[in-house]
Amino acid sequence: MTEHDHTDCRDLLGSLSDYVDGSLGDQLCLEIERHMSECQNCRIVVDTLRKTISLYHQTAAPADVPAGVRERLFRTLNLEDYPG
């Protein structure tokens, strides 16, 4: 199963972002789910797409600005370093 250019699969591709974000209408959701129950490749694409997004969400923890970077930023902006 290396080919993946079935017409149905292609038609659904454009709706996948909305589908995984939960912002797709009920009717289209049903169509996607019906198709996925018959098409293993599409099911894998949807599952791994969802996982891709979730992994990026998990790695998006706020990073502190390194002390030196903050210090130079404050100097550039002529800001005093107010405590707290």
Add this chain to the structure above:
Amino acid sequence: MTETTNAPISLEALHAGDRHEFTRLVDSHSPAIYRLALKMLGNPQDAEDVLQNTFLKALQHIGGFEGRSSLSTWLYRIAANEALMLMRRQRPEVSISDTVPDDEEPLEAPAQFADWCCLPEEELLSDEARAHLDQAIRHLPEKLRIVFLLRDIEGLSIQETSQALDLSETAVKTRLLRARLRLREILSTYYGKRLKVRSLEND
């Protein structure tokens, strides 16, 4: 210091030139702006330049900011412009022969069908895998990369992303989908290999 740092930033105070309020704005928003710049550009020096230019521009133009979007979307907008300008200066050929397909062109059909969702979390988020996730973002053409970063890393809504990038919501959605599908392909290649290694180890 009696004022709490969690109080909302006052646009009125910023307009009145209150330096303390501007400092609070810098402190509350610089981590997100720095992260965006770092993920967009991939190196700390460039990210620092974008961070500084973003707040310099914010300081210059705060008087003209009327609050039609949130302050944070406004800052992302400045930062995105600064990052894109820096990239174009460094690689002027990018803007001429940009490899991004037009938004109207058909989507690229998926080609990788490894089902790697079942890999254990420690493998999916190992240090090596995290480096790969960051690297994959940098493989995206810049027009797709900035949409993905704002929406899926910074957590802006479709509407906020469209305000920050001055794009229609339809264009944001199309580029977001292209970016996500491309990243899925890159990650599937990587995790697909990990999957094979594991199955060989378990044989």
